[in-house]
Amino acid sequence: MDVLVLIDKLDDVVHNARPVPLTDQVRVDREEIYDLLDQMRATIPEEIKQARWIVKERQEMLAEAKREAERIVREAREQQARLISDEEVTKQAERAADEIVEDARTREREIRLGAEDYADEILNTLEVNLQKFLAAVQRGRDRLAGRDEEQPQPELDQQP
Numbered sequence: 001m002d003v004l005v006l007i008d009k010l011d012d013v014v015h016n017a018r019p020v021p022l023t024d025q026v027r028v029d030r031e032e033i034y035d036l037l038d039q040m041r042a043t044i045p046e047e048i049k050q051a052r053w054i055v056k057e058r059q060e061m062l063a064e065a066k067r068e069a070e071r072i073v074r075e076a077r078e079q080q081a082r083l084i085s086d087e088e089v090t091k092q093a094e095r096a097a098d099e100i101v102e103d104a105r106t107r108e109r110e111i112r113l114g115a116e117d118y119a120d121e122i123l124n125t126l127e128v129n130l131q132k133f134l135a136a137v138q139r140g141r142d143r144l145a146g147r148d149e150e151q152p153q154p155e156l157d158q159q160p
Contacts (some may be wrong), residue, residue: 001048003043003044006036006039006040008042009036010036010037010040013028013032013033014028
């Protein structure tokens with residue numbers, strides 16, 4: 001039986017007891033009071049055991065919760081370290097990629113400028129040769145027209 005129920009019964013016994021005339025005292029059945037007290041004595045140790053068990057269970061639950069919280073925090077820190085490491089690797093890769101792209105752009109500029117210089121040189125040589133060919137064609141036409149006798153004929157330069 002619950003101790004609180006027994007206390008309520010004891011309260012009822014005292015409250016419903018017959019008053020002693022001309023005093024604040026009441027008359028109670030001694031055996032009934034002793035019986036309730038004996039039941040309380042028998043009930044209290046069991047409830048104390050239950051309370052201790054509940055306290056122990058609560059402490060174990062708190063300890064388990066603390067261990068779980070520490071595990072979660074530890075895993076979160078490990079994950080944070082991995083993410084930071086991954087982020088650093090990514091940043092290094094991005095820097096390396098930027099350097100490669102910049103080197104490629106520099107190399108492309110150098111190749112383009114070199115190609116332009118080469119093309120200009122070839123075009124210049126072609127222009128000179130075309131001028132010589134045009135001059136030779138003009139001389140040939142002049143010869144055919146009879147204008148050739150007055151002018152000396154320059155020789156064509158050999159192409160290198």
